[in-house]
Amino acid sequence: MARSIQSLERAAAVLRLLAGGERRLGLSDIASTLGLAKGTAHGLLRTLQQEGFVEQDAASGRYQLGAELLRLGNSYLDVHELRARALVWSDDLARASGEAVYLGVLHQQGVLVVHHVFRPDDSRQVLEIGAMQPLHSTAMGKVLAAYDPVAHSELLDGAREAFTSRTTTEAPELEATFEQTRQHGWASDTEESWEGVASVAAPIFDRRRMPVGAVGITGAVERVCEDGTIRPTLVAAVRGCARSVSRDLGAGRF
Known part of the structure; x- marks a missing residue:
């Protein structure tokens, strides 16, 4: 097995850290969280900053993800056929439902x-x-786990966290x-992931009639229920x- 490159692993760890939590972190926070010497962490951040993957706030000195990383991410998503096919339909769904739409x-x-x-x-x-989002407690997750045998098996074999009493x-x-x-062709989540929030989702199929994603809406319980x-x-x-969306992907009428 090929050996991993430590500097790349550490750079990836920095990016993941900045992608979660407070989103803006100081050098000391990054170094201590990742178990790195300050000099090592600073060198990684400086390189990532030069490449545009990390930005430093001039006033606070804290670091955050940079525009270049966002550009690369959006480039991937733009060529993702599922997302491209769903753009217009998801906008229509948001207008019709009055709620946020997720794919x-x-x-x-x-x-x-x-x-x-x-x-x-x-x-x-x-x-x-x-x-x-988790598989077992969200509407989109339930849809994907219900229709995908591998996801179904992995979910039932793994640990499942209780996010709320529901x-x-x-x-x-x-x-x-x-x-x-x-049986019904859709799934729901009423305060199973977040208190006061409900969602409903349905599967999206491709030309082979294989499930390739899920689309759903999420909003306050009093509006959705x-x-x-x-x-x-x-x-x-x-x-x-x-x-x-499924028809646009070639699934035909169903």
Whole structure:
């Protein structure tokens, strides 16, 4: 097996650290968190800064991810056929539902958000492209785990965290949820991942009728639910969006 290059591993660790948590960190914070000498951490940051992957705030001296990294990430997403096909339909879904729309794919035993349309109002929102969501407690995750045998198996074999008192973590209950998802063609999450938040998602298929992603909406429970259940109009809107994207990917009518 080829040996890894330590400097690249450390640079990757720096980028991952800056991608999470407070997003802006000082040299001492980065060095101590990663177990690096300050000189080593500074050298890595200086190189990453020269390449545009890291930026340093002039006032505080703290570091954050740079524009070049964002450009590369967006370049990947722009050539991602699923995202390209879903752009118009997800915008339509946001307008029709009045809620934020997410497009996700399987990645490292979780859901990677590859597209995010803001809720169409004047509220302050944070772009979540590149964020990871759990499989067992989110609507998109349940959809992907229900239709993908590998994800299904890995999820049931691994540890499952209870994020709220409503999170389902037991295998038999999850199996029943996945079966229901396949029968109905959609999945939901009511305060299973975040208190006060509900979501509904549906699968997207390609020309081979293989599941390649999921699209869903997320919003406050009082808007998304009625009498404790997801509003039927929102379910219909999400499923309609998923069918439209699937047809654009060659899945045909279903």
